[in-house]
Amino acid sequence: HVKTLVISHFYPPEAAAGATRVESFVAALVRAGHDVTVLTNFPSFPKGRFADRRRPLVAVESAGGARIVRLFSILAPGLPGSRLLHWLSAAASASVYALATRERYDVVAISSPPITLALPGMIAARRHRAKLVVDVRDVFPDVAIAMGAWKQGSAVVRTVEALVRRLYRRADLVVAVTPTAISQIAARGVPPS
Secondary structure, eight states: OOEEEEEESOOTTSOOHHHHHHHHHHHHHHHTTOEEEEEEEOOOTTTTSOSOSOOOSEEEEEETTEEEEEEOOOOOTTSTTHHHHHHHHHHHHHHHHHHHOSOOOSEEEEEESSGGGHHHHHHHHHHHTOEEEEEESSOTTHHHHHTTSSOTTOHHHHHHHHHHHHHHHHOSEEEESSHHHHHHHHTTTOOOO
């Protein structure tokens, strides 16, 4: 069996498409006989706040044959930049966990967005000398530019573009859900195969 670490910002009981997709992926790995740990946050979607204000730094549970590790992150609804703060704090917690855990993993899989998961994904893959699988639901920075959230050529777009290119170079496998995403990723030098 393969020891797999799945890093996802969203995971059930959150009612989000990304959470459902990752849960299905995890269930398939468990059915195939693999040992799966999911690294995620405490649920906050779609309300934008945690159900319980008293959260530990780490909570471990089991679901569907997988080990679920929920990590502390900061969520400040109504504050400017609160979503980015949540994404960055979650990525920082996942990175620290990946470095500190005594568990060893053969494969690290991340599900993006958010693109901030690139950091803990690359850190975990390096720390564990593991294969890196990148599941792309939305291609960054392309989706943020198309939505008008970021401006082409801005500092944030250049920074994210550099991060994305490094992530794709490091990945052993990149999975995308649409032909458009596949072409956007391939345009960055990733072989379509």
